[in-house]
Amino acid sequence: MTENGGLIDSEANQIDACLAQEGSSVHLLGIGGVGMAGLAILLGETGHRVSGCDLNPGPLAKSLANRGMDVSRGHDPAHVSEDVDWVIASTAVPPDHPELEAARAANIPVFRRGHVVARFATNYRTVAVCGTHGKTTTATFIVQMLRAAGRQVGWCIGGESTALGAVASVGHDEERLLVVEADESDGTLAAYHPALTVVTGIEFDHAEYYTDEAMLLDCFRRVIDQTSEHIIYCNEDTHATRLLANRSDAIGYSAANGPRLGVVPLGVAAGAHNYLNAIATVLVGEWAGLMHEEIQEGISQRRLPTRRMECVSTAGGVRVISDYAHHPTEIRAVVDTVCPPTKGRLLAVFQPHRYSRTARLGADFPSAFVGVDELVLVPVYAASEPARADGRVWSLYRHFRAAEDVPVPLLTDTLERAWYHLQRVARPGDTVLVIGAGDVERVAQWAAACGGCWGVEALDTPPDRPAILEPATPLGSRTTFGIGGAAEYWGRMRDPDQLREVLEWCNRYGMDFRTLGGGSNVLVGDCGVPGVVVRLDGVAFNMIKKVEGGVEVGPAVSLARLVAKAEKCEFGDFSFLEGIPGTVGGALGMNAGAHGESVSERIKLIHCLNPDGTPCIVHGHDLEVGYRTGGMKGRIAIKAVLIPGDRSPEESAQKRAEFAERRVWMKGLQSAGSIFKNPPDDHAGRLIDEAGLKGLTIGGATVSERHGNLITASRDATASDVRALLETVRDTVEERFGVRLETEVKLW
DSSP states (O other), X not given: OOEETTEEHHHHHHHHHHHHSTTOEEEEETTTSHHHHHHHHXXXXXXXXXXXXXXXXXXXXXXXXXXXOEEEESOOGGGSOTTOOEEEEOTTSOTTOHHHHHHHHTTOOEEEHHHHHHHHHTTSEEEEEEOSSSHHHHHHHHHHHHHHTTOOOEEEOSSOOTTTSSSEEOOOOTTOEEEEEOOOTTSGXXXXXXXXXXXXXXXXXXXXXXXXHHHHHHHHHHHHHTOSSEEEEETTSHHHHHHHTTOTTEEEEOGGGHHHHTOOOOOTTTOHHHHHHHHHHHHHHHHTTOOXXXXXXXXXXXXXXXXXXXXXXXXXXXXXEEEOOOSHHHHHHHHHHHTTTOOSOEEEEEOOBOHHHHHHHGGGHHHHTTTOSEEEEOOOBOTTOOOOGGGSHHHHHHHHHHSSSSOOOEEOSOHHHHHHHHHHHOOTTOEEEEEOSSTTHHHHHHHHHSTTOOSGGGSOOOSSOOTTOEEEEEOGGGSSSOOOOEEEEEEEEOSHHHHHHHHHXXXXXXXXXXXXXXXXXXXXXXXXXXXXXXXXXXXGGSOEEEETTEEEEOTTSBHHHHXXXXXXXXXXXXXXXXXXXXXXXXXXXXTOEETTEEGGGGEEEEEEEOTTSOEEEEEGGGOOOBTTBOOOTTOEEEEEEEOOBOXXXXXXXXXXXXXXXXXXXXXXXXXXXXXXXXXTTSOHHHHHHHTTOTTOXXXXXXXXXXXXXXXXXXXXXXXXXXXXXXXXXXXXHHHHHSOOOOBSSEEO
């Protein structure tokens, strides 16, 4: 038996038998992906009955359903019934998937997508377009050119194109030409036996499959050796040249060939890399026997595939370009192409693709963004991979902070928050780049749909906005970290009536609402905070007085003031709160405490406003409190009655002094106190210390050498520095000890 890309002869024969069985029933797992959708079309057009399923069927899955295919949302072993003759799985589906196990238990053959495409292609005179970069565009150019010349070629391409209308088609070419984007990502490239192979370039990638560069080169070497007629390759590429320079059946191309071949650039917006792709296309046209005039006519009409330097909007004077680039070299090509014609700033959002790629190539990404004025990083698109600490976006951020002459990125949790920020900072003349191979394209879709509303001034404000609310107000200086972005709306509430008005307004228009007290337990993200943030202020929220059964206190009262006044006026003892920064409102919300005591033990009742602005009273014994959980359920305290301890003023003063001494070293530090909650029966600081993380620094944020559960920020720190550091600490502790630390600080 021989093996090609993991495909042994017996399996190849089995696939051939299934393909030859016209009318057979085949089920595709992951049918909504572009590669699987293309294969589904090929199988459907050659007489097979196709069904499939996907966790998140998108537009491609819908188009397959319109072709009469049975497409299901979600996976279920019941999909693999007695009516199914064979099953195909995408690389995103793990080998032990329940549907695959059900198929094997029923003796139904299961094949990999790449192997089936490779065997399907053996029935045609195949043009296999391969390479680490540019294969989708080059394959699309080739099909456009051949079709313009009247050739009814077939194709299967891993990218959508408005010029082709579908990602695949069998075609009816007399010479049975089939243009295939042959994917190297899972090694199945080595299973192809094409007539013509086009190698656009080779660079290390797909660390999830290849252990090293030699293994990757061997995969390309195999398909080259199995090519029956001719090979076209980019001789500007070192690895391709090394493999092909001395072969008589290979011809190299470079940008210098363009004028001789009559290739005219698409324009500055397309880039030098797509000029090379066009040159390769012309050489394929010559191989296919097209007349010079046919080639020139076809190549002049070429159009880029979707999400390849795709300008999705210019509304409002902001140019938005979406691109699939996910490798440092690809990103660098996009940035270099976009920079020259950009009159204003170049803004970008990047979604890393795969943990393995991010870990392996992380240090190469920062330099790819030279020329970008502001960059937003969002979490890694997993593409079915399990998470790994060195492959998360936090790890990538560390590479940016260690590099020179590159933008300091802004980190955010979600695509929505990235879009929120970009829409507010972009202005006429700017260009916004949306980069990545995952679902980051949603940002481009939102940009196209926004109608040119860029900048805070252009955004629609819900009507009836309370006059007390101010737009776009910085929050960083209002926190003890001293860093972070702005609130969409900010206001100081002087009394419960103003607070009620704002709550009702937020509830009416579905806006987020947050309160910010002393800002001692909050990290405000650099991309800002959507919705309304308020601070309770004024006499009504700042009173302290003795009442029957306790001390009535307003939510804006600082804990330091409560402790001191209760002692001075002999209201009772609250010394356990000594040294805890923040306000009573914050303490109620998070059940603050120290020295074996917590606020929840002292609550008699709380006068609140519900999220919709209606009043309510909550008794302490009705609160579902927990460790650093106050059980307020979105309610806002307007005053509370607290039960004091029974220490005498002298005893209280002694305890206060004792507790204050323990925290004196923290005075003057830009921090938020304890970053993580203590896990059950352990201490977060101990775990961080044992993991060797004290002193770890990212940008201007540092894990304290004195106490591991404290992160300090320097004057040069950003909120993204702190976020990257705390997530790095959390990932490291989990990897080392199997404990996932929960943050005590609120991440806005």
